[in-house]
Amino acid sequence: MSGTPPDRPAARLSDRCRRGLAAVALALAVLVAAAGCTGPVRSDGVYASKAAATAAAAASAVQTARLAVQEAVDGRLFGRTLAQTLAEAASDAGDAQTTFDAIQPPDGRADVLRDQLDGLLTPAVSALEDLRIAARRGDVAQLPSLAAPLPRLSDKLEQVQKAHR
Amino acid sequence: MARRLDAALELLDRQLVDKDGRLAGKVDDLELTDPGDGLEQPRVTAILTGPDALAGRLHTRFGRWLQGVVLRLLARQGPARVPLEQVQAIGSSIELRVAAGRLDTGQGWARRLIGRLPGAGEGDAAQ
Amino acid sequence: MRLSDLLGAEVVDEHGRAVGKVHDVRLEQAGPEQADLGPGLRVEGLIVGRPALGARFGFGRGVQGPWLLRLVFGSLGHDGHDVAWHRIRSIRDRRIRIAGTADDLPTPQPSGD
């Protein structure tokens, strides 16, 4: 800043500028907070809602896979379309788990919730991966047995989602 | 009664259409005679068209910078001039007596580029 | 000189008081009316003052338009001044000095060609 003392009009101007800048900075802060980036989560409530969202995303992927397998078994899907649908379901579930695991649980209670949800996500993701591999190989016969655990998993995931929404 | 026109409202940004009905750019500015010290009433001598004429209307640093960039890009000294005598009629668009090819409206570089592609057909004979 | 040099120029009266900015230039056909433009167009005067968005949308000229838009834009009618060219005393890089003062300038009529 130049050393010369600011004369009257310039001083008044800089006051107005400073006030203006402060207002802009405040507005930006509010916007960023509202946008809810996935930084470390402080209160337990927010962690629970993140868990609920993850459970919903995983449940959606599992249900998609169940519907696709059911249609494939009934001969209503092409092999390649089934493979693509299952590949996307598997990647959705995997992404949901990686994003969720990256969040630092704030306290002990959150740890319990984390383990409970991971207990469902891990088998769900591996089941979907197995289905994707089987579909890409084209052996439709194996699909029903690989898809067997999906109904239980999707019910449990939906319970988690409802409990912590 | 001599016809009267509001230049900005009824000439500026109007579409130039050549004698074959081909579109030949917009009225981006008007060239006037210099009033000089005697301050005589300036006469409109030509219509100016081209991105550089358009950029010239932004009387800001950015406008002058943009004008420089556009001129270098189109490798031209100034905007295309359409002498006023070549104007046939003024309506919701400006009809010209001359073919668009005769006007140096900066189609050249684009036409050479596109002309190389198969099936481009040939441009106006005059271009 | 170009039209864009006049557009947006600052107009001041003989006492140096600001009259407004030029937002349009009125042209008239120089000499007797011949085919089309004949001897060409000459600057008759400047229209100075707030730009009339409503005029730009054509509300001054025959556009009835939805009343809602006329309500919003129509009201920005001509409240500028019509400065005849002969009143201009000097033009120096986008600053135009005229004789007389703002209030003895008529409000511009639509060119109505």
Add this chain to the structure above:
Amino acid sequence: MRKLLEIALGILTAIGGFVDIGDLVASTETGARFGLGLAWVLLVGVVGIVIYAEMAGRVASVSGRAVFDLVRERLGAGAGLLNLAASFFITLLTLAAEIGGVALSLQLATSVNYLLFVPVVGFLVWLVCWRVRFELMDNAVGLLGLALIVVAVAVWRAHPDWGAMLHSATHPVVPTTESHAAYWYFAIALLGSAMTPYEVFFFSSGAVEQRWTRSDLLVNRLNVYIGFPLGGLLALALMVAAALVLEPLGIDPSHLSQAALPTSLVLGRLGLALALLGFFACTFGASLETALSCGYSIAQYFGWQWGKFVKPAQAPRFQLAVLVSIALGVGLVLTTLDPVQITEYAIVLSAAALPLTYLPLLIVANDPAYLGGKVNSRLSNAIASLFLVVLVLASVATIPLMIASKAGGG
């Protein structure tokens, strides 16, 4: 007889050409998340695009001038340039989304990574824009798009409880699993997908391309009043199919594959094949329309010769603008940004910019200097003005809602 054929062809093309990747994604996602809670917005969007598309077609037919040419004349060079920058950016984003949509359709049929298809699709889109006559292109793609009717057939064959559906559509309620912010965010996305600005640029420029005159006003009106609503029905069918099948299972679709599941569930492989053809045709058709619209908007702003009705060499800068836009669109998709994500941003930004397109159009449609006696009737002015208020409100609400609902994710 020829006239009748022309009208029928025009209507069929309008139906098949209505749905694009924006409608596909928005209708399917809103059906899966809100059931028929947002069906009313689709109706509003269709009425809006009908009113303004008819105006655009009339202005172009009577004055021979397309929308963007008049936007600059009415708003002046400065405001016109801002309008061009916003409209071009959104149309380019939509072009990228459409090209991505074509690639996703091919991926769904072949299970080959969509990124491999993108450059090929880009080249094909350019080739058609460059060589194929306008009517042939418009009609062929529009008719192929009719394959999407299979979704409506699937809904019909599913024998849904029509009464309950009508009730849930006329008494919209926000599901407990969704926030109000998300509900209104998707309402705006749906409106943006139905009234995407490029549809007006393309429709008005198309009227000039096909050299429509006053005598074609009837064809214009029939195309719009019959073709667009039936096209809107296809979008509604996608929404209902998602509401019937995906919503009960809690599936939140974010891939084209999920959008096809309801149809294959009801109609099996034949249904799926037609659905895939429909997805391909409507996104490919929309890629052509958006690519040309990019060229139209720039060329019309600068006054360059434009259009496919002249040889490319006579409209070199227009053709160059189309070529560069397609290259930019392909480049954007090749950044591996998910095309469905690009689509969501494109339709939401469209919603935010709707007044930019529709205000000048409404003004020009009232100007006897362009339309003579064919200016808007009092009724169409009243409806159009009401819509403009809705569009301004939607436009203002877009960004805050986007933040509040964390882009629909909230």
